[in-house]
Amino acid sequence: MVNIRALDPSASPLDYFGSELRRKREAAGLTQKELGAIIFCTGSLVGQIETTLKVPTREFAERADAALMTDGFFSRLVGLVLRSQLPTWFQPYAELEARATYVSTYQAQMVYGLLQTEAYARAVLATGMPDQLDELVAARMERQRILTREQPPLTWVVLDEAALHRPIGSREIMRAQLAHLLTFQLNRSVRVQVLPFEAGEHASLVGSFNALRFDDHPEIVYTEDLISGHMSASPDTAREAALRYAHLQASALSVEDSAALITRVMEERYAHTSAPDERAVA
Template identity: 65%
Template sequence: MVKLRDLDPSASPLDYYGSELRRLREAAGLSQSQLGSCVFVTASLIGQVETTRRVPTRDFSERVDAALGTDGLFSRLVGLVLRSQLPTWFQAYAEMEARATYISTFQAQLVYGLLQTEDYARAVLGARTDNNLDASTAARMERQRILERENAPLMWVVLSEAVLHQEIGGHAVMRDQLAHLANLSARREWARLQVLPFTVGAHAGLPGSFTLLRFENDPDLVYTEDFVQGHMTANPQALKEGSLRYDHLRAAALSVESSAALIARVMEERYGDKPEADGHRVA
């Protein structure tokens, strides 16, 4: 059993979550083992969450709410907890992304975070470090909940063809990721995706990836990243330049229909039923 320690509920969303879980569990007269049995996890995991050594998942939170009768408290808190697991410099952007009514992005190397599958996201995040990989992956997937809202933002994505060929996580992961992208426009009326083919040559996106956010009642924003942090600005000149570059990229890219066909073709030809490096076949 994890040794209890004092928590400062005001220290962070995770500390608040852990202290509330302990308080409400004890108020219900349940031990960690008893609550664990109710939500199908070990007593140790309950203890780790209560002492902030483990970041809770949304599924865990929903089951705890049901077991303790807390009227969705932990399901509401877990969003704040997971957002706090994002890099500090990225949290402001994630907040604005969640409020945007229109997102247009060009991605030169990777699938945009809102469209990544869980396995692809885990491979991307694990490329630099394995520390807190579960929490980082859960936080990235939590961002995608804005796409399930009734008023989900409209989204237009332009991907460099290089994104389709940059193998992240192995053949099976890439096949699932490309299948997710290929079906995007068919499944989501608010989302459109175009691929910028290699044959275009020099193009307006050569300086790198960027995203434009538009809002109902706030100034538009343009967002870029370097290897240290992100940069978000409402500077009119930056917005003008970003919008112009994006218009050129959309004009140069394949149509939505041709892009879906190219993604499907790469998925089959590059990541189809053939051996992985370890000799096993993937379907």
């Protein structure tokens, strides 16, 4: 049976997306099943998205635009929908991150979110045992679109060597993740440095932090604890973060030497291996 539950378009971006999808589908004279056939999904999925039981992917939005001839309406809206799936405490940071002209980060434990592969992100996010893992993964992938826009932010990442060695997910996931990091050597707006173990004590032993700079907004410093994130626009905090980051960059390997280390760890620690022959040998 077709679900005709009433929606309040003003309740959330997801409700607005669902109500507009229903309205434009009906205006086109299509049933949910017919629209699903056109965009290569089930009518049930169309109905679930219309009633906010499922969150649309960017691919779904783009196909809906093509099928309903909506001139990119759903493709523009889906970014807002996916961002709304982020934890409430993280959404203000994500909005500022999308506006930043310069992003710098030191990551002590794992690969920075903007540089994560989908499989790596899924393994990381699953550790929090969320109810809507697919939605969180999609939202993280959506955040990464700022790196491919026409004028992306300059993004400088210092990764602790520990992030390369900590096995997240599986050997295959880690190998793909490190290979992904190497692709940024060809990206003029992204720079990755590794802080090697041999650097010893350093300027941010207390943990990871991000800094965002803008053309028309005070610099933001962002940190996280076990429960939530914290942003500060204090000039003193920004100066302290900048000083510590400068020390981290000075202690880190060059971009070229960092790539060599990433390659070495990828090949030595996460090399492709054949399944072991478990037959006993006399």
